[in-house]
Amino acid sequence: MILDTSIVNKDLPPIPAHMQELTDEDDFPLFDDHGRGWDSSLETYPRGARAIQHNSFAHYTKAGRGLESNACIKRDGSISISLKVKKRLPDLPSDHAKGVHEFAVDKDGWKNVPKLNIVIMIVGSRGDVQPYVALGKKLREDGHRVRIATHQTFSSFVEDHGLEFFDIGGDPKELMSYMVKNPGLIPGVESLINGDIPRKRRMLNEMIDGCWHSCYSPCPTTGRSFAVDAIISNPPAFAHVHCAEALGIPLQLSFTMPWSPTTAFHHPLVSIQESNAKRGITNYLSYALADILTWHGIGDIVNKFRSRTVNLKPLALYSGPSYVDTLKVPWTYCMSPALVPKPEDWKNHIDVVGFYFLDLATSYTPPDDLLAFLGAGEPPVYIGFGSVVVDDAAAMTMTIFEATRKAGVRALVSAGWGGLGGVTVPPHIFLLGNIPHDWLFDGDRVAAVIHHGGAGTTSAGLAKGKPTVVVPFFGDQPFWGNMIHRAGAGPAPIPRKKLNADNLCDAIKFALSPKAKAAAAKMAARIKNEDGVNKGVESFYKHLPLKNMRCDLDPSRAAVWWFPKYSLKLSGFAAQVLADAGELEMQTLKLHRPKEYSTKRTVTDPITGSAMSVFWIVTHFSGGLVKTLTSPKDGLIETTTAIPRGIVRTISSIQKGFHNLPELYGCEVRQEGQVYDFLSGLREGSKSLCYGCYDGVAGLVIEPWKGAQKEGLVGIMKGSARGCANLTICPVAAALGAVKHPMKGAIKSIQSCFDEEQESTSYRLAARVWDGLLATEVVSASEKDALLRKFEKVKEDAEKGRNSFMKMVEMAISTVHSWRAEIEKSHSPDTHPPRKYPTRASLV
Known part of the structure; x- marks a missing residue:
């Protein structure tokens, strides 16, 4: 890694081990031997550390014989990357990705799933949690015990839907405020300046530990014991794969935005500032660089967790950023294929199933004043920024009021966590509290939707055929704004720092045009037939290693014990029956591990490994290896196995x-x-x-x-x-x-x-x-x-x-x-x- 020598001196700490580039074997001593100077519990940093933090957390530069790359966090919170290819480089072929041979999946009998204890780990806002409450309810209907591991703020919301709740720590309001400036939890320039990093790193450490405890701790409400059989998680819950590896259980990753490398489009958090490479490989490498920047900020915390808490070997720069990609962990994307078609290089371990909708409308009773406002004129537009915390709420509010006045429309404005700044409300505005979107957007109650571009609000509006204006703040929001604009259901997204009354007025007029309404209606018709929640459950079942999860004596029950004497997988029921009959001693049983994860998984050629593999090949430009970009070997990638x-x-x-x-x-x-x-x-x-x-x-x-x-x-x-x-x-x-x-x-x-x-x-x-x-x-x-x-x-x-x-x-x-x-x-x-x-x- 190349450091800016103007900010580095001999008094600064060395490059942390999680950012060291190892050439022979991706292995090194445990965390205690290499973490000095970078303890995540530090409130302040040694002299000169602010400068090195800027380089380590917010900036990455790599130069090799074949590629010079640069990635950094800009002041507006986006990740800017530039790629300069030094030698002629072919684009990735359409068939560069290989199918995955998943261990022990039951292609014919995947519907016969034993009752499981499932943890769904979610870090984020209400819009991130709600889709997985819908998924959890469906899994519970199938007889599984489902625990939602997320922030304390959502405990009532989760439990009101009959699901078990577990607090992993972290304040989502503070988290959203931080992510406005730091997409994907990657520390940006402002956070480096104002000292946000130590506080947020402690929060991240707390959430990782909380996710681990959610795998085995008794229910906080009832005290009922718990041991997890499978994990479903979104990527910001960074503990997911490490918990699964430590426990030897299956993991299914799921998200509301693309997170798997593809040549079809670049990473949602990334903007391509400059690239002389082909479009496909530029898009593909954007995922590697985004992963590297994320690893910059969290790698030492993850390695501390692996080595001290779950007794796993730490990871370095070659393995850590692309760990999930290399292991070919299965994915289920709860986004509409009508809006984001599945790319050709997302193979059989990746599914795009449709939005997860939670029905809240049936139990909602609207207040009289809202009904009166809705009936007093033309359908208003809805304006709300969800859980996003706005820096200058008063200025944002005045912009909204002025834009709607100029456009000649009435508006329902939701305050959310951003607040409204205590301004006087004009008569064409009605202020909303918490209200179910599936009720509000139904029928002709609203004419269009203006929001921050969160996946939840995006899906709710499009499912009801509402033209949409996106004012993105961070994360996947610009991505969704661009997808909506590409589909014709809304104007180009307006970045929050460029928002003013005039461009918001123009955007509202575009959304109310017949062309935008027709495109939104067409989108709604396609989404209606997707049945995302049921397909999401099917995707989860199809990727489970069911052949190694069923009890040998009673396949309708999950195997939790290994009986060495007869090489049997036993359920808790089967083991107890045999113990009561004197056929075995419980002390002789071992906990069954249905899925193992190998950090040393061998691939047949470098390109099949991950986006990081391609990144290193291109950067160092080894002539023989570059040829594999145009002629990858045939066959399937073997995932890891479990040897009883x-x-x-x-x-x-x-x-x-x-x-x-x-x-x-x-x-x-x-x-x-x-x-x-x-x-x-x-x-x-x-x-x-x-x-x-x-x-x-x-x-x-x-x-x-x-x-x-x-x-x-x-x-x-x-x-x-x-x-x-x-x-x-x-x-x-x-x-x-x-x-x-x-x-x-x-x-x-x-x-x-x-x-x-x-x-x-x-x-x-x-x-x-x-x-x-x-x-x-x-x-x-x-x-x-x-x-x-x-x-x-x-x-x-x-x-x-x-x-x-x-x-x-x-x-x-x-x-x-x-x-x-x-x-x-x-x-x-x-x-x-x-x-x-x-x-x-x-x-x-």
Whole structure:
């Protein structure tokens, strides 16, 4: 990374580890070893840190042989990027993205989903929370337990709709005020100057910890235990993938604006200031640069959480910004394909399903004065900026009043969190409080909608066929304004700092034109048929690793335990029934991990990795690698898998049997090395394969030689028999060892994170046991008997498999013993006459 030398001196802290570019392996010491000078709890910074913050948080520059790139936060809050290609560069081909082979999904039986405990993590405003309340209600109707983890402000709203609420901390009003100046939670120039960063970083740290606690903490209201089975989250809840990785559970990301790299359009938070690259690759790289800037601001906090709280390795610049993209975590975008068609390079792990609408109109009773105003003239326009906090509320209010007067329209004005500044209200204006948009925008109550461009208000207005004027403040709002304008349902968006009475008046007149009304009506007709909530639930189900989430004895229930003895996935109910019947001890069970995430996932060519992969290829311009931009390899990207620990133990037992079998007939056995992580397991696996094959072949010579030293000719014969047996047995043990040791090492690497009985683990264990106990109380005896019969069948099959294996071992031992007996018999003095030695005459 290139730093501005005018603001850097020897007194400043070093570049944090999360921003270091590592070339060999994306690995480094834990957070405690590299975080000095950048503690997120600091209220003030060391001398000169303001300058380095500006560079680290609000600006990024990278220069290489192929590309010089620059990204920075401007004073208006947008991300400005410039790309200067130094050598001729092809555009990304239309087929550059590959399909994703998702682990354990059930393509045919995805509707058969066991009842799950689901956490929906949402950071943002009321408009961000409301769509997921609609989704949560539908999931609850399907029998799942749904917990909405968001800010305390929305507790009543969530609970009034019958969903469980969990407070993750953070003040959304303060957050919205901050995001007006800092889109995507990335600190901008003003925040660097006025000292907002320490306060907001503490808030971010609080929300990340809150999201983690929402995965296992009991219900704050009822005290009922809880252990999460799956996570749905929006991107600003930055803990999502790290919680899923730590717990070994599936994650589904969802958002109201595009967040996945594509060549079709640039990142919603980005404006392209300058680029001499092709449009497709410029758009694609905008996502990488936006991710890098976000990582600048939050990387050290995320790594602190990973290393100190959930015992995961920290991430660096090559892995951290694109972590979700590289892992190919599935996405569901709750936006209308009529407004934003799904790009061709969003593959099968990404769905665009339509807006999520929450029906609030049926329970709303409007006040009399509002009904009187609506009936007193032509339909008014609606003006509201939702949860956005306006710096100068009085000036904004006067602009609205003057623009509506000039346009000759009446207006309903919603104050929201921005306030109105205490000005006198003219007669053509009616002030609104909190009101359901689905009621207000229905029919002919309003003629058009003027708002900030939030996804919630955008979807509500377009669904009712209302022309829309967008005055964007931050985030995805400019994106939605441009999409509406492109569809013809409204004028070009007016940035808030350029808003005045004249251009707002012109925008209102455009929205009331027949052309805009027709375009909005056409859009409403398409949105009506989308059924976003139901399709969102279907998308969630289709991407779950259901084949690894169902109980082996009762597939209608979720597997929460792993039974090592019989390699079974068990539900809480099944485990408790077996425990009550004396078939198992609960202490022998392990928590089941249905989905694993690998930071070392190998891809077949660099372009399939992520937008960050393409960014580094283009920046450093390695000629051979750049060719992959135009000819990516065919095939599917493999997502990570979950290897049940019991399978490792099964292979380990078989391998040990073959490994030690030569001892039964007098051969020496090599001592196996210790396996303590994946690398040591890989090393031992390689040694096992090499030595096993070597011992098998070399035994044909070595064993007879050893026998000759001990017993002469009889020893030679015995050694030959042992050598022949080794030739069969050692390579088998070698092959099994080559599988066992790396698998055991991988499990050790994962298990090392969970050996200690942490608070989260103890809570989850208790929740699983309690759920099993409750389930057995409400189930009939016949169902329990049916489950026990299934288990008996499993035991019989396991016993048959064990007997088959033992027969194979016994046959091998019997063969060796028969060879030995034949050899000894052939050299017995009772069966052989005295040996005749040759004479001199016979030799002649």
